[in-house]
């Protein structure tokens with residue numbers, strides 16, 4: 001049987017910020033059309049991994065392959081053009097621009113006709129944004145702004161979406177909306193990478209997980225609703241065995 005190549009491959013990735021080594025030769029794979037949860041405590045390297053894949057932090061050494069191509073040294077806009085989108089936590093929107101203007105920023109590298117077609121899809125996905133399309137983005141609630149950020153990312157026609165703590169600061173109902181959005185995006189064949197502190201919300205949705213500790217992958221496995229308790233048990237055994245999680249105190 002033919003082996004399916006992962007859409008994204010990270011090899012021995014080292015990212016150093018002055019004296020801090022945020023990633024220590026981390027290696028991992030991401031399969032096309034799957035959701036991978038990237039878990040780990042504060043400062044474990046999750047954001048650095050996502051940003052390095054998107055080209056937003058300088059890589060000291062190691063390689064990132066996307067669709068078989070070495071993209072490690074490509075500028076961020078080239079990676080956006082190729083289909084890689086990073087969605088930061090607490091992302092900013094242009095408050096003095098309308099909702100629609102904000103959305104179209106995401107489409108700046110695309111043909112106008114295609115972008116306008118996708119704009120309607122984003123409005124179907126997020127009726128709140130459709131309702132406010134001509135209003136300044138400043139009128140949106142926190143959750144609606146998060147939707148705007150995701151909508152803006154979708155307008156670049158991504159194949160890989162790197163979500164950095166998408167549930168952060170959102171109400172329960174907004175978090176549920178994010179979960180159904182992730183399911184929908186996966187259903188459309190997108191590859192999703194979701195960094196989170198807590199596994200309760202994301203692990204049931206995930207096909208696979210990675211756990212980072214001090215810049216290294218220390219655990220990996222299969223996700224799904226039945227895996228939450230198993231992984232919590234694995235954590236207890238791991239940390240109970242004297243391993244430090246760095247900043248859990």
Ligand SMILES: Nc1ncnc2c1ncn2[C@@H]1O[C@H](COP(=O)(O)OP(=O)(O)OP(=O)(O)O)[C@@H](O)[C@H]1O
Nearest residue numbers: 017020021022040041042043044045046047048049
């Ligand atoms: N721009 C930077 N300059 C200096 N150090 C940095 C920078 N960005 C990250 N670091 C350091 O790199 C390490 C990894 O940080 P990173 O933000 O990747 O962790 P994280 O897992 O995303 O944490 P959190 O859960 O708090 O978001 C931390 O020690 C952090 O202080």
Ligand SMILES: [Mg+2]
Nearest residue numbers: 046047048164
């Ligand atoms: Mg982070």
